[in-house]
Amino acid sequence: MASPNSETLERYKNAITAASSVVGAAMLLRRFVADVLPDTALGALLLLPPASARRHSVVIEEFDGAFYNRVFLAAKAYVSTLLAAAPVPLMKATLPRGAGAEQITLAMRPGTAVVDVFDGAELTWRLSSHGGRRRGGGDDAREVFKLSFDGRHKDMVLGAYLPAGMARVAALSQGHRQAKLYSNEWGKWRPVRLRNASTFATLAMDDALRQAVVADLDRFLGRKEYYARTGRAWKRGYFIHGPPGTGKSSLVAAISNHLRFDVYDLELGSVRSNTELRKLLIRMKNRSILLIEDVDCAAVAAPRGGAAGGGPDYGSTSSMNRKVTLSGLLNMVDGLWSSSGHERILIFTTTHVDQLDRALLRPGRMDMHVHMGYLGFGAFRELVATYHGAADDAHPLFPEIEALLREVEVAPAEVAEKLLVTDDAGAAIETVAKLLRDRKAGTEEDGGGHHSSHWVRITFSGLVHYDPERDRLGYQWMSQLLALTIYAILLMPGFLQVGYYYFFSSQVRRSIVYGEQPRNRLDLYIPKDISRPCPVVAFVTGGAWIIGYKAWGALLGRRLAERGIIVACIDYRNFPQGTIGDMVSDASQGISYVCNNIASYGGDPNRIYLMGQSAGAHISACALMDQAVKESSGQSISWSVTQIKTYFGLSGGYNIHRLVDHFHERGLNRSIFLSIMEGEESLSRYSPEIVVKQSSSQIIALLPLIVLMHGTEDYSIPSSASQTFADVLQQVGAQAKLLLYEGKTHTDIFLQDPLRGGRDPLVEDVLSVIYVDDEITQEKISVTPAPRRLVFEWQLQLARRISPF
Numbered sequence: 001m002a003s004p005n006s007e008t009l010e011r012y013k014n015a016i017t018a019a020s021s022v023v024g025a026a027m028l029l030r031r032f033v034a035d036v037l038p039d040t041a042l043g044a045l046l047l048l049p050p051a052s053a054r055r056h057s058v059v060i061e062e063f064d065g066a067f068y069n070r071v072f073l074a075a076k077a078y079v080s081t082l083l084a085a086a087p088v089p090l091m092k093a094t095l096p097r098g099a100g101a102e103q104i105t106l107a108m109r110p111g112t113a114v115v116d117v118f119d120g121a122e123l124t125w126r127l128s129s130h131g132g133r134r135r136g137g138g139d140d141a142r143e144v145f146k147l148s149f150d151g152r153h154k155d156m157v158l159g160a161y162l163p164a165g166m167a168r169v170a171a172l173s174q175g176h177r178q179a180k181l182y183s184n185e186w187g188k189w190r191p192v193r194l195r196n197a198s199t200f201a202t203l204a205m206d207d208a209l210r211q212a213v214v215a216d217l218d219r220f221l222g223r224k225e226y227y228a229r230t231g232r233a234w235k236r237g238y239f240i241h242g243p244p245g246t247g248k249s250s251l252v253a254a255i256s257n258h259l260r261f262d263v264y265d266l267e268l269g270s271v272r273s274n275t276e277l278r279k280l281l282i283r284m285k286n287r288s289i290l291l292i293e294d295v296d297c298a299a300v301a302a303p304r305g306g307a308a309g310g311g312p313d314y315g316s317t318s319s320m321n322r323k324v325t326l327s328g329l330l331n332m333v334d335g336l337w338s339s340s341g342h343e344r345i346l347i348f349t350t351t352h353v354d355q356l357d358r359a360l361l362r363p364g365r366m367d368m369h370v371h372m373g374y375l376g377f378g379a380f381r382e383l384v385a386t387y388h389g390a391a392d393d394a395h396p397l398f399p400e401i402e403a404l405l406r407e408v409e410v411a412p413a414e415v416a417e418k419l420l421v422t423d424d425a426g427a428a429i430e431t432v433a434k435l436l437r438d439r440k441a442g443t444e445e446d447g448g449g450h451h452s453s454h455w456v457r458i459t460f461s462g463l464v465h466y467d468p469e470r471d472r473l474g475y476q477w478m479s480q481l482l483a484l485t486i487y488a489i490l491l492m493p494g495f496l497q498v499g500y501y502y503f504f505s506s507q508v509r510r511s512i513v514y515g516e517q518p519r520n521r522l523d524l525y526i527p528k529d530i531s532r533p534c535p536v537v538a539f540v541t542g543g544a545w546i547i548g549y550k551a552w553g554a555l556l557g558r559r560l561a562e563r564g565i566i567v568a569c570i571d572y573r574n575f576p577q578g579t580i581g582d583m584v585s586d587a588s589q590g591i592s593y594v595c596n597n598i599a600s601y602g603g604d605p606n607r608i609y610l611m612g613q614s615a616g617a618h619i620s621a622c623a624l625m626d627q628a629v630k631e632s633s634g635q636s637i638s639w640s641v642t643q644i645k646t647y648f649g650l651s652g653g654y655n656i657h658r659l660v661d662h663f664h665e666r667g668l669n670r671s672i673f674l675s676i677m678e679g680e681e682s683l684s685r686y687s688p689e690i691v692v693k694q695s696s697s698q699i700i701a702l703l704p705l706i707v708l709m710h711g712t713e714d715y716s717i718p719s720s721a722s723q724t725f726a727d728v729l730q731q732v733g734a735q736a737k738l739l740l741y742e743g744k745t746h747t748d749i750f751l752q753d754p755l756r757g758g759r760d761p762l763v764e765d766v767l768s769v770i771y772v773d774d775e776i777t778q779e780k781i782s783v784t785p786a787p788r789r790l791v792f793e794w795q796l797q798l799a800r801r802i803s804p805f
């Protein structure tokens with residue numbers, strides 16, 4: 001007999017078996033129905049509404065695992081665009097951090113819904129919230145969007161509605177986003193307010209070139225897969241070159257505005273070390289542009305043993321002898337960007353392709369080279385259209401302008417300036433035609449003074465322009481002015497004695513007129529004994545091209561006159577009265593006066609030496625090279641380079657390209673310095689080092705012995721400037737000698753040493769050159785009592801420390 005327990009078990013088994021049979025049968029039936037009967041027939045059989053007519057939903061959760069669900073974010077952004085016009089009773093308003101009030105966005109509250117209509121279909125977005133505040137603090141609330149719609153529209157929703165919504169959100173976010181401009185300051189990226197609104201539509205350039213650049217940019221953006229597959233850094237390099245004012249910076253802005261990429265404008269001169277550079281590069285966001293303008297002038301300090309090569313480093317003292325080339329920078333960029341970051345663009349711009357490290361121009365280094373040239377007629381028409389609306393094809397001046405543009409070189413910036421002058425298109429076009437005619441005839445409004453006034457204008461407009469460094473430079477100027485005042489007070493006893501000599505000594509002949517310009521004057525320091533014709537030094541004083549004055553040569557004039565040498569201190573126009581061209585022309589005229597008239601003052605016209613200090617060394621070297629070029633080409637000249645026995649350059653700079661950043665760092669604003677030098681395009685012309693490199697052997701053969709003298713602790717113009725110039729001179733076969741004064745600063749060799757009295761190394765070296773063949777005079781000088789001290793040692797020491805030079 002079965003026990004009650006076994007009965008129960010039996011009943012349980014039977015139930016399970018029956019249930020399994022029912023389930024199995026149901027499954028079989030389902031399978032059969034599904035296989036044999038179509039969906040609609042089944043629905044009809046069961047009296048259900050057709051599947052397509054039922055409500056379907058897509059659930060979009062806020063998080064996908066630990067990460068934000070990008071579809072949710074897009075949905076949220078999309079829904080917010082529906083809210084303003086929707087009858088939703090409760091909404092919340094949000095403002096993205098740092099955005100302006102115009103960017104207030106509306107958002108749904110959980111538990112509310114909004115209806116959208118697309119292609120005649122109604123779609124409901126409902127927001128709900130799950131989870132909430134956790135006990136131990138924190139919040140795990142998660143929001144969910146449910147998009148529901150009639151099942152008949154399923155294909156349309158998935159195939160058209162959702163993609164269109166996503167695209168709209170992407171377009172909106174791009175549209176809202178203002179590309180930012182950053183510049184580096186003290187090792188950090190700082191946003192800059194100044195923005196260039198240029199776009200490819202407003203940029204006048206060759207149409208084929210414009211299309212090529214845009215296509216290249218778009219291809220770059222769409223090649224994520226390609227870069228990932230090939231393992232290359234997702235970056236692209238553009239090298240933009242062309243004369244000033246042709247739109248290089250505007251092209252960068254157009255690229256940035258096209259891609260909506262931020263621009264990081266890297267000022268290499270302000271980068272203090274390789275580590276700082278690396279940090280700056282790492283801190284750039286994705287989808288951004290690294291811009292290095294004027295790469296021909298760029299130099300940056302790097303740690304000892306860092307990337308090698310490159311031009312001399314004119315950075316701070318602590319960075320002496322530390323260099324990184326642009327190729328080094330490129331290597332760093334390659335290394336960092338291939339391991340982190342993507343969608344990065346690197347842009348170099350320059351006006352001087354010839355000044356560049358060849359390695360940079362090697363194919364493959366920069367992906368695309370873009371030349372921005374002078375204005376052509378097509379681009380001119382575009383400019384007219386930009387500034388005055390669609391251009392009238394039949395404007396009567398167009399044929400003439402088209403012909404003129406084929407003959408004269410004019411930068412788009414110049415024409416843009418003219419077009420802006422008036423709202424009257426006809427009058428503006430007439431102004432442009434006049435500019436072109438004048439240029440062709442060589443009779444532009446400001447004639448010879450064109451450069452000066454043009455650059456002065458730019459300088460003053462540059463001064464009122466927003467400049468993120470202005471505060472720092474302003475502070476630097478103030479502190480340097482204070483230092484200069486204290487420096488002058490400390491050395492005042494010496495200056496007063498020299499001043500007394502200058503004004504009251506019968507050995508000084510002041511302000512002899514040598515030309516027609518206002519500052520065409522020179523002072524003569526004449527030795528007591530002129531019974532025999534004396535050697536002559538034509539001296540051009542320093543003063544940063546701004547504060548040069550002939551009297552600054554009084555101490556040197558006195559010292560040399562005491563040793564039998566006539567010194568002629570040549571004054572010249574300073575900035576802004578004149579620019580470098582005027583200064584060089586004045587100096588040359590002064591030298592000419594000396595060469596042609598010095599015999600009447602007791603000088604020996606066969607023993608003329610040229611000397612310049614600091615800016616004066618630069619100006620006189622330019623005058624010398626200019627004259628040599630003229631002389632070798634057979635032009636008529638008023639003095640001959642061969643009349644100069646030796647050129648002495650004291651603490652000078654001879655490659656201006658390398659000094660722009662250095663001076664800017666030391667407080668001589670770049671725009672002012674460029675104005676003094678008549679703009680970037682003139683830097684090579686006024687860099688004797690470059691002129692020498694480009695000179696023929698006939699020109700070099702004309703040059704006298706060149707003696708370059710420099711203190712090794714000169715921070716105003718580092719001694720490497722003389723060193724490099726000496727090297728270049730020697731390489732081209734000129735006679736050059738470099739004399740370095742260990743531990744001496746910019747003013748030590750010229751001011752403090754002579755004020756100290758006793759032996760003066762610089763004067764001794766000059767004398768040894770001038771009297772090299774004159775043993776009797778050398779003998780005489782050796783027994784002449786050394787000059788007496790003019791200032792106490794403590795004052796000199798203190799002045800040296802405080803010196804702003």
Ligand SMILES: Nc1ncnc2c1ncn2[C@@H]1O[C@H](COP(=O)(O)OP(=O)(O)OP(=O)(O)O)[C@@H](O)[C@H]1O
Nearest residue numbers: 202203204243244245246247248249250412413416
């Ligand atoms: N190709 C151009 N199309 C339209 N405007 C231009 C063009 N080139 C210059 N401009 C106008 O001239 C101004 C100065 O041009 P931009 O600074 O871009 O020239 P640049 O070549 O970078 O000059 P620089 O070498 O002196 O820095 C621009 O703000 C713009 O108004």
